[in-house]
Amino acid sequence: xxxxxxxxxxxxxxxxxxxxxxxxxxxxxxxxxxxxxxxxxxxxxxxxxxxxxxxxxxxxxxxxxxxxxxxxxxxxxxxxxxxxxxxxxxxxxxxxxxxxxxxxxxxxxxxxxxxxxxxxxxxxxxxxxxxxxxxxxxxxxxxxxxxxxxxxxxxxxxxxxxxxxxxxxxxxxxxxxxxxxxxxxxxxxxxxxxxxxxxxxxxxxxxxxxxxxxxxxxxxxxxxxxxxxxxxxxxxxxxxxxxxxxxxxxxxxxxxxxxxxxxxxxxxxxxxxxxxxxxxxxxxxxxxxxxxxxxxxxxxxxxxxxxxxxxxxxxxxxxxxxxxxxxxxxxxxxxxxxxxxx
Amino acid sequence: xxxxxxxxxxxxxxxxxxxxxxxxxxxxxxxxxxxxxxxxxxxxxxxxxxxxxxxxxxxxxxxxxxxxxxxxxxxxxxxxxxxxxxxxxxxxxxxxxxxxxxxxxxxxxxxxxxxxxxxxxxxxxxxxxxxxxxxxxxxxxxxxxxxxxxxxxxxxxxxxxxxxxxxxxxxxxxxxxxxxxxxxxxxxxxxxxxxxxxxxxxxxxxxxxxxxxxxxxxxxxxxxxxxxxxxxxxxxxxxxxxxxxxxxxxxxxxxxxxxxxxxxxxxxxxxxxxxxxxxxxxxxxxxxxxxxxxxxxxxxxxxxxxxxxxxxxxxxxxxxxxxxxxxxxxxxxxxxxxxxxxxxxxxxxxxxxxxxxxxxxxxxxxxxxxxxxxxxxxxxxxxxxxxxxxxxxxxxxxxxxxxxxxxxxxxxxxxxxxxxxxxxxxxxxxxxxxxxxxxxxxxxxxxxxxxxxxxxxxxxxxxxxxxxxxxxxxxxxxxxxxxxxxxxxxxxxxxxxxxxxxxxxxxxxxxxxx
Numbered sequence: 059x060x061x062x063x064x065x066x067x068x069x070x071x072x073x074x075x076x077x078x079x080x081x082x083x084x085x086x087x088x089x090x091x092x093x094x095x096x097x098x099x100x101x102x103x104x105x106x107x108x109x110x111x112x113x114x115x116x117x118x119x120x121x122x123x124x125x126x127x128x129x130x131x132x133x134x135x136x137x138x139x140x141x142x143x144x145x146x147x148x149x150x151x152x153x154x155x156x157x158x159x160x161x162x163x164x165x166x167x168x169x170x171x172x173x174x175x176x177x178x179x180x181x182x183x184x185x186x187x188x189x190x191x192x193x194x195x196x197x198x199x200x201x202x203x204x205x206x207x208x209x210x211x212x213x214x215x216x217x218x219x220x221x222x223x224x225x226x227x228x229x230x231x232x233x234x235x236x237x238x239x240x241x242x243x244x245x246x247x248x249x250x251x252x253x254x255x256x257x258x259x260x261x262x263x264x265x266x267x268x269x270x271x272x273x274x275x276x277x278x279x280x281x282x283x284x285x286x287x288x289x290x291x292x293x294x295x296x297x298x299x300x301x302x303x304x305x306x307x308x309x310x311x312x313x314x315x316x317x318x319x320x321x322x323x324x325x326x327x328x329x330x331x332x333x334x335x336x337x338x339x340x341x342x343x344x345x346x347x348x349x350x351x352x353x354x355x356x357x358x359x360x361x362x363x364x365x366x367x368x369x370x371x372x373x374x375x376x377x378x379x380x381x382x383x384x385x386x387x388x389x390x391x392x393x394x395x396x397x398x399x400x
Numbered sequence: 401x402x403x404x405x406x407x408x409x410x411x412x413x414x415x416x417x418x419x420x421x422x423x424x425x426x427x428x429x430x431x432x433x434x435x436x437x438x439x440x441x442x443x444x445x446x447x448x449x450x451x452x453x454x455x456x457x458x459x460x461x462x463x464x465x466x467x468x469x470x471x472x473x474x475x476x477x478x479x480x481x482x483x484x485x486x487x488x489x490x491x492x493x494x495x496x497x498x499x500x501x502x503x504x505x506x507x508x509x510x511x512x513x514x515x516x517x518x519x520x521x522x523x524x525x526x527x528x529x530x531x532x533x534x535x536x537x538x539x540x541x542x543x544x545x546x547x548x549x550x551x552x553x554x555x556x557x558x559x560x561x562x563x564x565x566x567x568x569x570x571x572x573x574x575x576x577x578x579x580x581x582x583x584x585x586x587x588x589x590x591x592x593x594x595x596x597x598x599x600x601x602x603x604x605x606x607x608x609x610x611x612x613x614x615x616x617x618x619x620x621x622x623x624x625x626x627x628x629x630x631x632x633x634x635x636x637x638x639x640x641x642x643x644x645x646x647x648x649x650x651x652x653x654x655x656x657x658x659x660x661x662x663x664x665x666x667x668x669x670x671x672x673x674x675x676x677x678x679x680x681x682x683x684x685x686x687x688x689x690x691x692x693x694x695x696x697x698x699x700x701x702x703x704x705x706x707x708x709x710x711x712x713x714x715x716x717x718x719x720x721x722x723x724x725x726x727x728x729x730x731x732x733x734x735x736x737x738x739x740x741x742x743x744x745x746x747x748x749x750x751x752x753x754x755x756x757x758x759x760x761x762x763x764x765x766x767x768x769x770x771x772x773x774x775x776x777x778x779x780x781x782x783x784x785x786x787x788x789x790x791x792x793x794x795x796x797x798x799x800x801x802x803x804x805x806x807x808x809x810x811x812x813x814x815x816x817x818x819x820x821x822x823x824x825x826x827x828x829x830x831x832x833x834x835x836x837x838x839x840x841x842x843x844x845x846x847x848x849x850x851x852x853x854x855x856x857x858x859x860x861x862x863x864x865x866x867x868x869x870x871x872x873x874x875x876x877x878x879x880x881x882x883x884x885x886x887x888x889x890x891x892x893x894x895x896x897x898x899x900x901x902x903x904x905x906x907x908x909x910x911x912x913x914x
Contacts, residue, residue: 285501
């Protein structure tokens with residue numbers, strides 16, 4: 059019945075081989091990019107150590123860590139959204155309401171504290187605020203199906219407006235035992251906020267990089283169809299990351315109250331640096347995906363740049379230029395490297 | 401594997417779909433189709449595009465619900481299948497598109513959704529995932545992959561293997577393969593076939609859907625042929641052949657609907673010489689004459705569609721020549737192609753063929769606005785004049801030239817798509833599945849229109865998978881199979897099953913060639 063099988067034409071396109079070649083080249087370039095970023099990071103540390111007085115000291119490193127705590131927490135929150143939303147900046151995951159969220163949560167914390175409630179109540183109120191903002195984002199994105207970029211932009215405006223209403227655009231001073239503790243120095247004379255950032259990163263990394271839930275977030279972000287085919291609750295996971303990022307905003311709010319001894323306006327200015335930091339983080343991972351530790355590294359990278367420039371008396375205005383340049387480089391490099399897969 | 405347990409009883413039916421009827425928006429996708437698959441056998445499912453295969457499979461997957469009919473799995477009757485229920489029943493689907501996350505390691509991809517944890521902790525056991533992945537792949541396929549390999553670094557065949565392995569981890573009772581070899585080379589397909597036979601031996605019931613009839617011949621115990629939403633036959637492979645299956649797949653009673661016309665072809669208008677695009681098609685040479693309608697057909701992945709795209713400047717070719725009226729004309733973009741009087745009517749009409757939210761007039765003049773511009777401004781009067789002319793000539797049924805194209809029926813939208821190129825005075829028409837999703841009446845009108853174009857001296861290439869249509873309206877037919885022209889038919893001297901056999905790479909026709 060099937061004597062004629064050998065007559066069937068067998069044409070060898072060998073798509074496998076060409077796939078291998080291109081993918082292999084891509085991963086080589088990815089490795090180069092990753093190594094390049096790490097080398098750049100180390101080079102900057104070395105250059106500043108040689109040129110800037112006091113740069114290379116435990117105290118200074120601690121300072122950088124402490125000063126990076128707030129943006130670090132926000133950037134890690136955003137990283138989680140980037141992971142589960144996919145790293146396409148326009149249609150993928152993003153949470154633009156994070157900075158405004160921090161501002162409102164800080165204002166809530168300061169207000170509650172001013173009314174004489176204790177730290178526990180104030181912390182709960184701030185986290186609840188952040189979580190609720192995250193929930194609104196989740197409903198807008200998952201429930202109403204609005205692109206995260208637009209949904210969180212709208213929520214950002216609402217939240218910023220609420221903050222103005224609550225604070226009447228003034229500074230609300232606050233002083234509680236927790237705030238005092240947070241703004242003090244810990245072991246080795248390093249700011250307590252530095253330890254907060256490290257512990258926060260550790261917990262976030264443990265959840266995101268080392269649990270099944272974390273793995274699933276990556277699947278949802280990278281290839282939702284694959285996640286669905288694997289039976290994962292895609293919508294619930296996406297909603298979850300917006301709530302998680304909202305909680306990060308609330309937590310950052312508490313840290314900012316301690317840093318500034320009250321809630322101040324102008325939190326919105328944090329937004330773009332945080333977005334840049336989170337996007338930059340993916341160059342520190344082998345697979346060119348956002349990771350918690352990668353985001354910590356990129357936060358510190360930016361932190362050290364600012365710090366070194368300050369110590370060298372170079373205008374910190376340049377930092378934002380350097381950041382902009384970096385983001386252009388990184389985004390174009392990752393886009394080019396990932397194209398063969400798309 | 402422990403899926404071997406049902407092997408004991410091969411007498412009963414694993415699946416029995418009976419008289420399934422399914423309508424979509426009034427269109428009948430299935431009109432009383434039955435599928436009966438015996439336990440532990442490899443069952444082929446074949447049919448032309450639109451015969452209802454994918455609808456039937458989606459019903460089995462619980463993605464659609466039947467309007468009428470009965471579903472019986474393992475002797476149990478179900479009113480309703482849901483994707484969840486289907487999974488519980490041990491039915492798994494291997495889809496054409498490989499649903500794997502590109503940045504995952506092999507282990508992560510295999511275990512996504514059922515990740516092992518380090519005992520007593522909430523953390524992933526990555527080491528166990530990698531080790532088990534290595535063992536399983538080696539055991540089933542004899543494949544060794546580096547532990548750290550990412551999905552994006554694997555070949556298409558390797559990705560397919562991972563996908564199948566994912567299903568095997570669930571110890572399926574029924575496995576459905578949907579065109580699994582579309583992206584595989586022969587050697588890789590052989591590995592797959594060996595595995596399918598082994599699974600069959602172990603008692604797993606397999607449904608195998610393929611356009612490649614030689615694969616069906618080689619692999620299956622039984623085959624069910626679908627045509628026009630009905631099952632026309634279920635046969636044991638020992639009593640049939642690829643050629644017989646091909647005949648069953650093609651309906652013959654609609655040949656009358658093709659209006660015959662006779663145009664004497666004129667001078668060569670389009671010549672393609674040894675055109676190649678790596679991995680897509682090879683050494684394609686063809687000549688199209690004025691007044692000629694040339695048919696082009698081939699399965700998904702045959703390269704026919706890519707060839708059309710290259711002619712219109714949408715995809716680059718790696719080598720070869722294209723000439724129009726004797727002048728070199730390899731376009732690098734559609735704008736150039738249009739200037740060379742090429743016209744493309746794409747398959748995705750609503751996405752690319754017409755602008756749905758523009759009026760009929762605007763659509764018609766869209767590609768030829770230069771002709772309707774006076775001193776930099778649009779000359780609405782001559783635009784209206786052109787639109788009225790073409791609406792009349794093509795008998796476009798519309799409430800008026802200002803109606804939005806969205807409001808027109810599929811067939812009339814297609815006429816507008818063609819009118820656009822008439823207005824541009826195009827001379828080489830590339831029509832990609834011109835009658836897909838168009839009702840019978842409009843089909844005939846489009847066939848007439850194609851004949852009319854040819855009579856006016858245009859050269860036309862029609863790419864279609866509706867073989868009766870192709871034979872009805874073309875002069876010659878070129879069949880592509882895996883990137884090569886494997887056969888040329890004179891339309892008046894062939895039959896749909898002959899063309900189908902050639903395009904599925906099945907034996908009989910290839911003997912003519914060989």
